[in-house]
Amino acid sequence: IEKNKYKISILENLFKRLIDNNSDNTQTILSIKDNDIILENKFIHLVLFSLDNLTEISLSDEGYLFLQNEISKSIYKDDFILFRRNKYFYLYIFLEIDPNIYELGTFLTSLINKLKVKFSFKTYACISRVFTTNDSFYNIYLETKRTLDFASEENEVFYPPSDYKVDFEFVEEKWYKALSNIINSKGTGDAILFINQKISELKNKSHIAFQLFISECLNTIISTSNNKVKTNSMTINTDIYQKILSENNIFTTLNYFTELINAIKKANKEEIFNIQETNSKYLLDYLNNSFTDPMLSLHYVSKEIGLSPSYIAFLLKSYSDTTFVKYVTILRIDYAKKLIASNKYKITAISKMVGYQDPYYFSHCFKKYSGVSPKNYIEK
Secondary structure: HHHHHHHHHHHHHHHHHHHHHHOOOHHHHHHHHOOOOOOOEEEEEEEEEEEOOOOOOHHHHHHHHHHHHHHHHHOOOEEEEEEEEEEEEEEEEOOOOOOHHHHHHHHHHHHHHHHHHHHHOOOOOEOOOOEEEOOHHHHHHHHHHHHOOOOOOOOEEOOOOOOOOOOOOOOOOOHHHHHHHHHHOOOHHHHHHHHHHHHHHHHHHHHHHHHHHHHHHHHHHHHHOOOOOOOOOOOOHHHHHHHHHOOOOOOHHHHHHHHHHHHHHHHHHHHHHHHHHHHHHHHHHHHHHHHOOEEEEEEEEEHOOOOOHHHHHHHOOOOOOOOHHHHHHHHHHHHHHHHHHHHHOOHHHHHHOOOOOHHHHHHHHHHHHHHOOOHHHHHH
């Protein structure tokens, strides 16, 4: 049994490597063959089960074992491998003859309904188009995942459109990173211009490829949000994908992107302001209650309250128009004046009481911010 578990673990890792690698998989397929699974000259389907609605890991484990057992009793019992990764179950089926995809769909619908009854959780599945080892496992995975991600919840099993076979590398990842940087650091107009320039380059791509590009733009725009964004006309949720992908007019799409980016920028600015307000109050409260500590310094406060020295300096400049040293010094001098006025303490004692271990340095600071020395202030 342990030997079999070890072998299954090896196979799972090899199949995971197939979908992670967009280059030549010949060596990986040979390694799979060494573990008694022959993929050459086989008709292959990938089935993805979504676990988005599953929050309990224990149920995920039980669901996996249940699927494993049920498939082992089916007509596919000798020709499959099932593994779990992130929010999906991955099922590979490899047969000598081209399987009937709709018979497979019926079988999967039955499995999903059994899962629902047994474990009370809802899942969905997407079946890939049939493929062979001559195809890219990576692209097949992307096709299938994309269909599942954008599928409605009306059915249990979904199939990629027949024209879904596209080149998924037509827009590089670094382009989307550049778009994110433009949204964060420049104006909305710059971002829309950047998107429009790329759209001009994609005129000859298929409708599906173009939809993928638009959806990735949408993903990138949403990822720049610090929080859930709401405006009078939109809420960021799954509905916006259906809205944006249903648009046939590129100008309408760009106008929607403009509205969304502006809403995100406004919400981000408001959230940053609220965070700064909270942090500023926290910082000032801390300084107002700790200024007599002789160990007090910018780096000491930074460690104590968990804000960086540069951010503390920024907050003090923004909300009090001062520096750290000046703010603390004024607190100490004002308190020293109150102690002097009480006529209860000597200057050396007051020096220590307000946070200065060196009375000469205290006198220097007192004169700098009061215009007179402590002694002259007493006489005055």
